[in-house]
Amino acid sequence: MLLSKSCVYGLRASLYLAAREQGEFVPIRKMSDKLEISFHFLTKILQQLTAEGILESFKGPNGGIRLKRTGSDVQLLDIVLAIDGSQLLTECALGLPGCGLKNPCPLHDKWAETRDSIHEMLEKTNLTELVHKGKAENLRLTTEGGFDILFDD
Amino acid sequence: MLLSKSCVYGLRASLYLAAREQGEFVPIRKMSDKLEISFHFLTKILQQLTAEGILESFKGPNGGIRLKRTGSDVQLLDIVLAIDGSQLLTECALGLPGCGLKNPCPLHDKWAETRDSIHEMLEKTNLTELVHKGKAENLRLTTEGGFDILFDD
């Protein structure tokens, strides 16, 4: 799998938040229900994103989670790096430690090229962009149902 | 991780075989020593590749494993598909089942493009090509040491 499950859940949750109003704090329980993710597991993932300054939380009644920056200011790469780290974008395709320009494996050059295209895609795509697309075409963010079902409270 | 460890080991082993003389059967024990892979684990992986018709084995004294086809006739994709399956090249970046043209997620289009570039790289690269490069530049196939150390018996 390219991205870990934690990372995928983090992306889905971030997209969900970006699709809601900016200032609104959304309870994790609500998010876990809507996105069909285990509450406690999602909590852990959101904690990571909060620690990285991508999200912010508010305790107490009417508390919850929201984006710290605007959705257009959060690239997919930010979330991937926060959860999975840079491994995917730096590691050797043959799993050799320290494979780089100075000590490469036979596949290094070709793989570096491919890897860069992944990097570029993640770096140039922001949350708002995907939310717009999702809303316009009613694309799904969960196993079944469209984008709209996320919002009928 | 992009490729499973089994798959990475399978690739390294296949490159090793492609670098040796075509007709020669190489004992698994020798390969596991040279490539620093657990003997029994490597055995299992090679069995998969043998079952897929990429390698062939010969039992008894002077037996071992060799490529069934020529190295230039084996693409990296063949090995990846044999061990990891098509998952990497078909799955949704957001982990949604059945994400495709008819029921996509917001990231589908962008990811499909990136995924295709991985597919293309694996499909257009063959073993002999990498062996040539490895020999010419003495690139490593193991944690330390160059290409040449694989061949002093």
Next chain:
DNA sequence: GTATTTTAAGATAAAAGGGTCTCATAAACT
């Protein structure tokens, strides 16, 4: 035919990732 060298196949064990549960802490409302 028997010993030897090899692959083949299965059970088993260790490690990592994914997921759940419980308790503690913080903040807001009454």
Next chain:
DNA sequence: AGTTTATGAGACCCTTTTATCTTAAAATAC
């Protein structure tokens, strides 16, 4: 102040992957 609603942090279990160990089977050489 106390209750409620929420996050935060930890221990814990389950499943998959990775790795090891043991035994069986095949084929060659003698």
